[in-house]
Amino acid sequence: MRSSTMPLFRRAFVDSWRSTLAWAAGLAGAILLYLPLYPSIGGSVQMQEMINALPPEMTKALNYDQIASGPGYTQATVFGLIGFLLMTIATVSWGAAAVGGDEESGQLELTLAHGVTRVQLVLERALAMCLRVVLLAVLVFVLILALNDSAHLAIDSMHLFGAAVEFAGLALLSGTAALFVGALSGRKSYGLGAGAAVGVLGYVFNAVGRQSPDLDWLLDFSPYHWAYGNSPVANGADWASAGWLWGISAALVLLSSLALQRRDVGS
């Protein structure tokens, strides 16, 4: 029918290379800043003493309880905090922009007037987002692996791979939540709110749920805890939880396409 395949995917992916590159630089910067410091901070006796002096609630909330090991340090700093934050912001902004933002700016109307279906549009743009997330996760995986020896992290590469899969799945969940609400409402801000809520509430539920057995039911509602509850950098991924993260993300993409299919655009 056409000579070029998946034009919407290619446009969404290729035209956002600046943004992808910027997030990649941010993630790489964070990794290169944190991990080489492990031998002097995380692994040091003083650091452990300092952590021990902190209130246990605080170390649990920050996931610093295992910071004295290389995998624990990497889990807490890169996957659990700065990487999680950067990736979530990236995917939520991409997800909210993919349909809701495009509609609000008025450009979706023109694209939909061309030879595409709405389902195709959502799927191709979600695929572009997914590919960017995977690329960033690969970057994180490769950089940590590269620093593994020099920073004395002693991370098992299979466990690291599992952690990267969880990391990508967790970010994707926020991103697809933003995509879905954006596609449902046609509003970028609603999408941003929904994606941010998934990320922030997941983090908060994890931090609070870890404080006492009375509150640990909160952990069941925390995607953050699904992904990182068993410290995947140290212990390998919980593949069932990774399946949930990726599966729910996929379901949200399908729901997004149905939501857009059923409503007026730009009204």
Added chain:
Amino acid sequence: MEPAITVEGLRKSFGHREVLHGIDFRVQAGTVFGVIGPNGAGKTTTMRCLLDIIRPNAGTLRVLGQDPRRGGPGLRRRIGYLPGELALEARVTGRRLLEHYAAVSGPVRPGRIDELAERLNLDLDRHTRKLSKGNKQKLGLIQAFMHEPELLVLDEPTSGLDPLVQQEFLTMLQEVRDRGQTVFLSSHVLSEVQQAADEVAILRDGRIVTIATVDALRESAVRHLRLTANGITADDAGALLGRVPGVGGVEVLAKGSGVKLTAVLEGSIGPLVQALAGLQLTDLVLEEPDLEESVLRLYGNNGNGRRGNGSRRREPQEEGSSHA
């Protein structure tokens, strides 16, 4: 031959507010059809329904023989669409954007994009969001025209274009009609459409007030009359003109030994010419029919009579006036 567009009983509500109250019209294939109406009349909503961007609450739509709800990408590839509020904020050049839409809705003949850009005088290598409103509009026109679609749906196509480019656009319209393509376009001013359109629908508050050919509109339109004559008193001249069918708004000024008179004429010019034959005319101007004014009356009061005695005269258009 089946009409390019058939609309029957089209209704559309947003929430509880109905904006289209049952619209009917047909656009014959190979013609240029203009829809005129003030902002908020429902022009854009009608067009969006044709493209399946929004869905009607009631009514039957046929576009190029298909229901837009079911036609899908195949149907939309046969249509070129220019949205009324064209937003092009992407960080890509005009050329890349056009190549993207060509990949989606193509094929586009090689060289076609450059040819159109040259005609409209647009630099394709600038980022779209840095383009002025007029240049964005040109880009929008190119993406609508480039794949030579059977049907062009253009929402306020001339908005933001300078007069020279507007003229070029009108030429492009003539060309596509000569090739057998159909054009459905909207405007809030008739003068943009009257040169290009075969038929005009006037839309107001979600209803079609009238559908007429431009010639028919022209016949029903008012013409402004100015004359100076010698050897007649102001009273006599006023009475003479007042008796002519279709003449109204007579204003007479005594001028030297004669009069200076203005009036408006609605309908045929025959009786007027006969009445004027007996006068010693020193000057006579009977303007081109002012379609704008007749359309404004249709908007304003549904066509029940002319405004009071020339109380709100538009500036006469010197261009196109016919000196008799």
